[in-house]
Amino acid sequence: MDDSTLRDRLEQLGLSEKEVDTYLSILSSGEATASEIADDTGVSKRYVYSISESLEDRGFVEVNDHVVPTTIRARPPEEVIDALTDRLEEMSGALDSRYSASAREPQQFDVIKSRVTVIKRLTEYIRNAEREIMLSVPQQYLPEISEELGAAVDRGVLVMLVVSSADNLRSDDASGLASVVRSWDQPMPIMLTVDAQFGLVSPAEMVTRTNSDQRAIAFVQQQLVPVLSGSFLGNYWLMATEVAVTDPAPLPATYHDFRHAVLQATLHLRADHDIHVSADVRAVQADDDTTTIEGTVVETKQGLVEPETNSYPIEHTLVVDIGDRTVSLGGSGSFLEDYETDAVTLSLAE
Known part of the structure; x- marks a missing residue:
């Protein structure tokens, strides 16, 4: 030195x-x-x-x-260094505690300048996901997060994955990494949304190159993340080709992510299973109290798996026969359906 x-x-x-x-x-x-x-x-x-x-x-x-x-x-330099090291180690616990506390309260917008931080944030968001992940990553980077994606699938998270710049991605290579995997041979930005709350957008070069001067943006805002989800579904998801789809999950199960309920209902209907649904619902764009709806799923409108049956990329609907009529259910904030709901329980009809 x-x-x-x-x-x-x-x-x-x-x-x-x-x-x-x-x-x-x-x-x-x-x-x-x-x-x-x-x-x-x-x-x-x-x-x-x-x-x-x-x-x-x-x-x-x-x-x-x-x-x-x-x-x-x-004093001998080795003694000085040992003393400094001891002091740093004494601080370690307090620093970790404060860092963990701040990590639980992320800033609304964060401009990220380094590859290491982008990778750390991607891994952190995926690891902490509870309901839904939408993610696009280049195939070159996929091995670095495959373990975290597989763990998310195992704990019941809906994972929608687009592998970009893909070269002959096979279903065996993608199996278990996501609920639905699509590939696209063109480059695209890294996009991530988690639980309709966390979002990240980054040039692909920030994880595939070590010397990129590009910048990424991470954000925490419930009003903005759905905009990114809409762009993901409307622009990139439609351009990619389906590679792998999960098997129907065991029922009964309660889904707090409505798109996940729509996916599972679709898979079970295609397997010729009769699906019963129960949900506490509210009339769309009304201030009425909640009511419970129970019935049989007769149709889904969705763009999660091929062939798509929805009219708009954001349309994900359960069409339910409740005996005297047929009604449509959507997730929280829906405006195309008759009712919106925060949770849906699906079961196999007896």
Whole structure:
């Protein structure tokens, strides 16, 4: 390490420029008087005493004021480094605690400049997903997050995955990574939404190259994330080709993500299963109290699996026969259907 870098590192430890000059002078001589150090550094002897006391408090030197004249001796560097390491380790628990607390309260918008941070944020969001993941990533990067995606599927998260810049992606390669996997041979941005709350958009180069000067944006805003989801479904999902689809899940099951309920109802209907639905619903665009609807799913309108049966990319609907009429159910915030709901229970009709 050259002198310039050494000085920078010492200043990063909190030493001022004059403290660095004084400390390096003491190191070079091993032990010296205040007068000798003052002559070497060009500062007053009084200032040398003041700096030496500060360096002693930090563990860099020892001041021997029991002799005349007073001498200042450098502590062996390995002892200094050991002392600094011990102090950092003492801080570790407190720093981790504060970092964890701040991580649970992410900023609404965060401009990300480094590849490492993009990868960390992608992994963190996927690991913490509880209901739904929409994700597009280049095939080159897929192996780095395959374990996290598989774990999300195993814990019941709806995972919709587009693999971009794909070269002959086979169903066996994609099996278990997502509920539905599509591939596209064209490049596209990395896009991620999680639980309709967290979002991230990044140029693909930020994870496929180590020296990219591009920037990514992560955000936490329930009003904005659905806009990104709509773009994902309306622009990119439709352009990609279906590669793999999960098997129908065991029922009964309750789904708090409505698209997941629509996917499972679709898969079971295509397997010739009769599906019963129960849900607490509210009339769309009305302030009425909730009511319980029970009936048989007779149709789904969806764009999650091929062939699509919806009229609009955001349309995901359960059409339910409730005995005296047929009604349509949508998720929270729906406006195309008769009713909206926050949770749906599907079961096999007896």
